[in-house]
Amino acid sequence: MSPDFRPSEMIRPQRKLTGISAILLPFTEAGDVDWTALQAHILRTAETGLMPAVNMDTGFLNLIDEPTKLRVLEMTREVLHGAPFCAGAYSADEPGAAWCADEYLRQMELIQQHGGMPVIFQSYGLTGQSSAEIVTAYEQLAAGCDRFLAFELTEDLLPFGKTYDLETYAALLKIPQCVGAKHSSFRREPEWQRLKLRDELRPDFKVYTGNDLAIDMVMYGSDYLLGLSTFGPDYFARRDAYWLAGDARFYELNDWLQYLGMFAFRDPSPAYKHSAAQFLKLRGWIPCDNTCPGSPTRPDSDVPILAEIMRKLDALIA
Numbered sequence: 600m601s602p603d604f605r606p607s608e609m610i611r612p613q614r615k616l617t618g619i620s621a622i623l624l625p626f627t628e629a630g631d632v633d634w635t636a637l638q639a640h641i642l643r644t645a646e647t648g649l650m651p652a653v654n655m656d657t658g659f660l661n662l663i664d665e666p667t668k669l670r671v672l673e674m675t676r677e678v679l680h681g682a683p684f685c686a687g688a689y690s691a692d693e694p695g696a697a698w699c700a701d702e703y704l705r706q707m708e709l710i711q712q713h714g715g716m717p718v719i720f721q722s723y724g725l726t727g728q729s730s731a732e733i734v735t736a737y738e739q740l741a742a743g744c745d746r747f748l749a750f751e752l753t754e755d756l757l758p759f760g761k762t763y764d765l766e767t768y769a770a771l772l773k774i775p776q777c778v779g780a781k782h783s784s785f786r787r788e789p790e791w792q793r794l795k796l797r798d799e800l801r802p803d804f805k806v807y808t809g810n811d812l813a814i815d816m817v818m819y820g821s822d823y824l825l826g827l828s829t830f831g832p833d834y835f836a837r838r839d840a841y842w843l844a845g846d847a848r849f850y851e852l853n854d855w856l857q858y859l860g861m862f863a864f865r866d867p868s869p870a871y872k873h874s875a876a877q878f879l880k881l882r883g884w885i886p887c888d889n890t891c892p893g894s895p896t897r898p899d900s901d902v903p904i905l906a907e908i909m910r911k912l913d914a915l916i917a
């Protein structure tokens with residue numbers, strides 16, 4: 600990092616944060632999607648003031664089939680009655696696949712028809728290209744919509760994830776339809792660099808932290824699009840209100856949410872989705888903590904630890 604780069608100078612107190620929450624797709628004992636619980640969680644999230652994001656990693660976008668994706672979009676539109684939401688656009692493929700703009704454009708069109716803003720979920724075909732080709736790919740997608748979010752995902756969560764070089768990121772900032780980007784490298788430095796670049800080149804562009812291991816990146820100018828917030832949109836909404844008000848209670852609430860994030864996203868991090876299900880069951884919000892077939896699980900011994908964190912968080916927002 601260059602010597603002129605001082606994160607402490609980037610802190611932006613009392614800022615109104617934009618929070619987007621990647622909704623967990625819940626499952627029943629029989630292994631089917633629990634549509635009732637999903638509907639309730641989308642609504643609960645929107646009612647706290649966070650924008651729901653469906654069909655993301657937390658929604659098992661790379662594991663669910665087309666009818667399920669479509670039904671999630673339909674349900675989200677119905678339950679939100681015109682309130683804004685985001686949804687992942689993804690073209691399922693294999694290592695070595697060629698870039699497939701047509702399938703992305705089709706998915707983006709579907710999302711927009713349902714009233715959502717597309718989030719470009721990475722794929723082998725997208726990230727397997729050169730930096731210049733990746734920029735061209737986003738430009739192609741921009742021609743198909745008014746607004747979209749880009750998304751850089753850590754390979755720790757999905758093997759086709761990629762963190763772009765800064766030149767590529769700067770090129771994304773030049774695409775008018777790309778109004779923001781979720782950054783999930785799970786590292787602070789590249790996100791600080793992106794914030795710096797954003798401030799220089801395009802201040803209205805939103806850098807959404809996807810760093811569940813450093814949720815205080817919002818203090819430095821990031822907004823957020825997190826999976827962790829699906830565990831407790833109410834906790835996050837309160838934390839954000841404390842930040843806006845300059846209320847010292849922000850810090851302890853953030854500390855406990857971070858403890859939850861560190862625990863849930865520990866190695867193997869893709870199992871965080873089962874941690875989310877265990878936590879939502881403890882909260883009484885879903886009846887079953889089954890996760891999507893094919894997704895890794897956590898041991899039952901995690902449950903008492905999650906319960907202790909939940910009790911602390913509940914006390915902090917009481």
Ligand SMILES: N[C@@H](CC=O)C(=O)O
Pocket residue numbers: 621655656657658756783809810811825826827
């Ligand atoms: N939970 C996120 C992934 C991590 O950043 C998502 O669903 O996209």
